[in-house]
Amino acid sequence: MKLTATLLSATALTVFGLPAFAGSHMADSMTLVSWGGAYQKSQHNAYVVPYLKMNPGVTITWDESSSEAVPKLRAMNEVGNVTWDLVDAEGPDAIRLCDEGLVIEVDHDKILADGDDGSSPSEDFGDMIISDCHIPQIVYSTTFGYRTDKVGNRPPKDVCAVFDTRTYPGKRALRKSPVANMEWALICDGVGIEDVYDVLATRRGQDRALNKLATIKDDVIWWSAGADTPQLLADGEVVMGSTFNGRLFSAIEEQNQPIGMLWDWQMFDIDGWVIPKGLPPEREARVLDFLKFATDTQRLADQSKWISYGPARMSSAPLVGKHAELGIDMAPHMPTDPENSKNTFVQNYNFWGDYKDDIDAKFQAWLAQ
Amino acid sequence: MNDQSMKAAMERGDGPMLAADGTPLKKSLARALRMQKIRALLLVAPLLIFVLLTFLAPIADMLFRSVENQIVSETLPGTTATLDDWEAGEGLPPEPVWRAFYFDLFLAAEAKEHTRLGSRLNYEFTGMSSLFRGAGRGIDDIGEDQAAAIIELDPRWEEGGFWHDLMSGTGDADVRFLDARRDRLERLTGDRYDGDIGFSPGAAVVDLLPLTARAYTDWALYTVLADGDAVIEVTPWEAVPVALFLDLRAADAAAVSGYDGPGRGDLFVAMLAARSSDPIDFRQSFIDLDEDFAIPTIWETIQTYSNRFTPGYFLNAVDLQLTPDGVSARDAGQRIYIVLFQRTMFMSLLITFSCILLGYPVAWILANLPMRVANMLMILVLLPFWTSLLVRTSAWKVMLQQQGVINDTLVWLGLVDDAARLVMINNQFGTIVAMTHILLPFMILPLYSVMQTIPPSYVRAAKSLGATNMTAFWRVYFPQSVPGIGAGSILVFILAIGYYITPEIVGGTKGVFISNRIAYHISASLNWGLGAALGTILLAAVLILYWAYDKVVGIDNVKLGG
Numbered sequence: 001m002k003l004t005a006t007l008l009s010a011t012a013l014t015v016f017g018l019p020a021f022a023g024s025h026m027a028d029s030m031t032l033v034s035w036g037g038a039y040q041k042s043q044h045n046a047y048v049v050p051y052l053k054m055n056p057g058v059t060i061t062w063d064e065s066s067s068e069a070v071p072k073l074r075a076m077n078e079v080g081n082v083t084w085d086l087v088d089a090e091g092p093d094a095i096r097l098c099d100e101g102l103v104i105e106v107d108h109d110k111i112l113a114d115g116d117d118g119s120s121p122s123e124d125f126g127d128m129i130i131s132d133c134h135i136p137q138i139v140y141s142t143t144f145g146y147r148t149d150k151v152g153n154r155p156p157k158d159v160c161a162v163f164d165t166r167t168y169p170g171k172r173a174l175r176k177s178p179v180a181n182m183e184w185a186l187i188c189d190g191v192g193i194e195d196v197y198d199v200l201a202t203r204r205g206q207d208r209a210l211n212k213l214a215t216i217k218d219d220v221i222w223w224s225a226g227a228d229t230p231q232l233l234a235d236g237e238v239v240m241g242s243t244f245n246g247r248l249f250s251a252i253e254e255q256n257q258p259i260g261m262l263w264d265w266q267m268f269d270i271d272g273w274v275i276p277k278g279l280p281p282e283r284e285a286r287v288l289d290f291l292k293f294a295t296d297t298q299r300l301a302d303q304s305k306w307i308s309y310g311p312a313r314m315s316s317a318p319l320v321g322k323h324a325e326l327g328i329d330m331a332p333h334m335p336t337d338p339e340n341s342k343n344t345f346v347q348n349y350n351f352w353g354d355y356k357d358d359i360d361a362k363f364q365a366w367l368a369q
Numbered sequence: 370m371n372d373q374s375m376k377a378a379m380e381r382g383d384g385p386m387l388a389a390d391g392t393p394l395k396k397s398l399a400r401a402l403r404m405q406k407i408r409a410l411l412l413v414a415p416l417l418i419f420v421l422l423t424f425l426a427p428i429a430d431m432l433f434r435s436v437e438n439q440i441v442s443e444t445l446p447g448t449t450a451t452l453d454d455w456e457a458g459e460g461l462p463p464e465p466v467w468r469a470f471y472f473d474l475f476l477a478a479e480a481k482e483h484t485r486l487g488s489r490l491n492y493e494f495t496g497m498s499s500l501f502r503g504a505g506r507g508i509d510d511i512g513e514d515q516a517a518a519i520i521e522l523d524p525r526w527e528e529g530g531f532w533h534d535l536m537s538g539t540g541d542a543d544v545r546f547l548d549a550r551r552d553r554l555e556r557l558t559g560d561r562y563d564g565d566i567g568f569s570p571g572a573a574v575v576d577l578l579p580l581t582a583r584a585y586t587d588w589a590l591y592t593v594l595a596d597g598d599a600v601i602e603v604t605p606w607e608a609v610p611v612a613l614f615l616d617l618r619a620a621d622a623a624a625v626s627g628y629d630g631p632g633r634g635d636l637f638v639a640m641l642a643a644r645s646s647d648p649i650d651f652r653q654s655f656i657d658l659d660e661d662f663a664i665p666t667i668w669e670t671i672q673t674y675s676n677r678f679t680p681g682y683f684l685n686a687v688d689l690q691l692t693p694d695g696v697s698a699r700d701a702g703q704r705i706y707i708v709l710f711q712r713t714m715f716m717s718l719l720i721t722f723s724c725i726l727l728g729y730p731v732a733w734i735l736a737n738l739p740m741r742v743a744n745m746l747m748i749l750v751l752l753p754f755w756t757s758l759l760v761r762t763s764a765w766k767v768m769l770q771q772q773g774v775i776n777d778t779l780v781w782l783g784l785v786d787d788a789a790r791l792v793m794i795n796n797q798f799g800t801i802v803a804m805t806h807i808l809l810p811f812m813i814l815p816l817y818s819v820m821q822t823i824p825p826s827y828v829r830a831a832k833s834l835g836a837t838n839m840t841a842f843w844r845v846y847f848p849q850s851v852p853g854i855g856a857g858s859i860l861v862f863i864l865a866i867g868y869y870i871t872p873e874i875v876g877g878t879k880g881v882f883i884s885n886r887i888a889y890h891i892s893a894s895l896n897w898g899l900g901a902a903l904g905t906i907l908l909a910a911v912l913i914l915y916w917a918y919d920k921v922v923g924i925d926n927v928k929l930g931g
Contacts, residue, residue, distance in 0.1 A: 068892050071895055101480075201499075222878065358496050361492070361495050362495060366702070367878050368709065368878065
């Protein structure tokens with residue numbers, strides 16, 4: 001495919017002559033990597049469609065490999081052939097990629113557009129900038145949904161309902177990863193919210209969290225794709241399950257499933273772009289051009305028309321409007337809405353950047369036993 | 370050669386047999402055969418090269434990773450060298466090890482290679498990854514005082530140009546020293562470090578200040594070739610003044626005062642300062658950074674894994690570990706691979722037998738029906754064969770889950786209570802059912818093609834000689850169909866042993882195979898070495914089973930078709 005692209009552009013050069021390219025010095029094709037599904041669709045509608053309208057000569061290809069971004073980027077780096085131009089990555093992955101030097105560090109103030117209210121990018125994104133390599137797009141949360149028809153007249157209000165199999169019998173869906181599960185386990189084991197990461201940094205604390213999870217191990221269906229939990233809830237296979245809040249939104253509002261939201265101690269996470277290291281200059285120039293456009297105030301606000309994730313820029317918040325197809329107000333469905341964010345847990349990225357290897361090794365061995 | 374001499378040779382009965390053109394027949398034949406062989410080789414060359422390049426070479430490369438372990442000695446060359454003299458079990462290593470570790474880790478952290486090493490060592494001792502990541506961030510603090518102290522002596526120590534002149538010296542440049550440092554950086558980062566850096570260390574300086582020359586040259590190479598800055602414009606990083614203080618404490622005072630290169634006065638002043646200040650206690654500095662550095666196991670692990678090749682991954686793959694005292698079992702909480710190998714073998718065998726049980730009657734019916742009907746029914750076998758694997762697996766999910774078709778039917782029939790629906794998925798049962806269905810065509814097709822060739826007259830003859838239906842089948846028909854069973858079983862078993870998508874989707878935690886762990890290590894934990902070791906063991910197991918099968922049944926008896 002690459003060869004074909006090269007041949008095609010070579011042909012284009014000879015047919016249309018050089019002037020068409022003069023002055024741009026940007027590659028005319030780009031491969032974006034994201035998560036597929038509704039999320040990628042929202043990015044496509046909000047960023048790519050208007051960008052292509054402005055730049056008719058450009059082709060953009062989507063690759064749905066973000067869940068394997070770290071190993072694939074590492075392999076590309078080892079071989080010395082980077083085929084991706086811009087990669088959507090979760091906070092901890094971005095930190096890890098940055099630590100390993102697989103993605104480039106950027107100066108947010110230099111490469112991004114100012115906010116519509118005139119604030120500089122670093123002010124506008126504020127705390128959302130968690131790494132020098134990561135350009136934030138949205139805030140989402142990992143939280144629980146439950147079957148409204150299976151909890152009787154006492155819908156769960158507390159995240160510890162997940163560990164309460166007596167009141168809420170039935171299976172639960174949890175992500176096949178220690179992130180978030182370990183924190184919830186400690187909270188429900190009586191650890192104070194401000195101590196969670198201190199406890200989790202110790203070997204004893206890790207065992208404590210696993211022991212708490214062990215109390216429901218037989219009742220858990222472990223998921224690895226974001227679409228699993230909504231499906232399991234819709235089928236009635238599980239009584240409650242964790243997933244990304246946007247997935248639950250579409251199951252509830254777009255597919256009218258009998259699912260309720262349990263926002264208690266939702267786990268905030270930030271998703272954003274990283275730029276692979278080793279891009280040729282003309283491709284990097286194209287990426288930076290796209291990035292500046294795709295992360296401006298209006299584009300981030302537009303994205304929330306398609307999915308219930310909060311824009312990472314403060315200046316985008318007032319522009320969040322109604323759902324593009326359903327016409328409902330999006331603000332009450334955002335994880336950042338005051339009504340939803342009474343108890344929120346902000347994932348400690350640096351902690352997970354440092355401890356993911358350690359704890360994941362333990363967690364996976366625990367799972368396999 | 371003419372007829373007469375040939376005749377003469379034949380009459381004599383000796384001499385070589387000759388071809389028509391007079392060359393010895395043997396030679397002529399060999400030439401003809403060689404031409405044929407070359408032509409044949411040329412014909413298969415495209416495929417051969419393709420297979421070699423795209424299949425065998427990557428496999429060999431991947432398998433090589435199961436023993437390769439250069440990362441430890443390439444990232445921490447000084448540490449591993451000094452650790453050689455240390456006996457594990459003596460508590461913590463001596464100060465020279467900590468000092469070498471400081472310089473190794475400093476450079477690795479600047480080049481962002483320390484996190485990879487941390488991940489690598491974390492496979493052997495959990496906790497090393499966070500330790501290295503934290504230490505990489507904090508290591509700048511260790512030399513802070515020295516860097517500040519030297520600038521206090523004279524602000525010129527902050528100037529890149531001053532350092533450059535000092536380290537260049539006046540005499541000959543030590544080119545070999547520079548090249549050795551280039552090699553060191555190339556091994557560390559895997560990138561090339563060729564090209565002019567606008568600096569070469571003076572031989573006299575290398576002699577007088579060996580540690581400083583090393584630290585400074587590393588810094589210069591990295592600054593120019595990786596960061597693209599000029600040496601004279603940037604202040605060297607903290608490791609350089611730290612090295613300078615160490616050198617000046619250790620150097621002969623007369624040698625320093627007798628040195629006549631540029632900056633000799635400043636060097637002498639710095640020496641007095643270095644000798645009057647407290648030396649850095651590297652051990653304490655690291656323990657202050659993270660108290661885990663005081664765990665001797667950390668150092669034993671680095672020592673044990675400092676060789677370029679390691680059996681560690683293979684030991685890990687069979688729940689053992691390499692320790693300074695030799696090979697020992699892993700902690701109970703980490704022993705999972707033997708169980709997984711056993712489970713993989715057992716379940717693959719079970720799936721193979723299920724396929725024989727279900728496939729044999731189907732193949733028999735297909736082989737004994739009239740061609741037209743048989744072809745129609747064959748479509749039913751092939752249709753699922755042509756359907757996407759993921760679709761079939763997902764369909765089983767719908768069938769087997771607790772709110773699924775089978776449970777609903779059983780509840781509706783009153784056979785199962787609504788509150789006690791059967792658990793048929795996310796366990797071993799789910800994996801066996803779904804995989805048996807998916808692999809069934811691989812059993813039916815070879816069975817069918819073998820059975821088609823068994824003449825019906827044999828069974829009829831047996832019956833006419835008085836055999837019962839059972840005897841005729843068992844003594845006459847079945848033995849002739851065994852080659853089909855053999856072929857089908859090999860296909861199904863070898864495919865089953867390496868399956869991972871289906872177990873991943875329907876297997877839960879108890880119904881997954883070793884291949885799921887391989888996939889996890891390749892794509893999530895990035896422990897490619899362990900993934901490769903597990904893969905190698907799996908490959909070896911298949912080859913051994915194949916060999917055993919050949920010995921017991923004979924591979925000639927396997928038929929994939931008539």
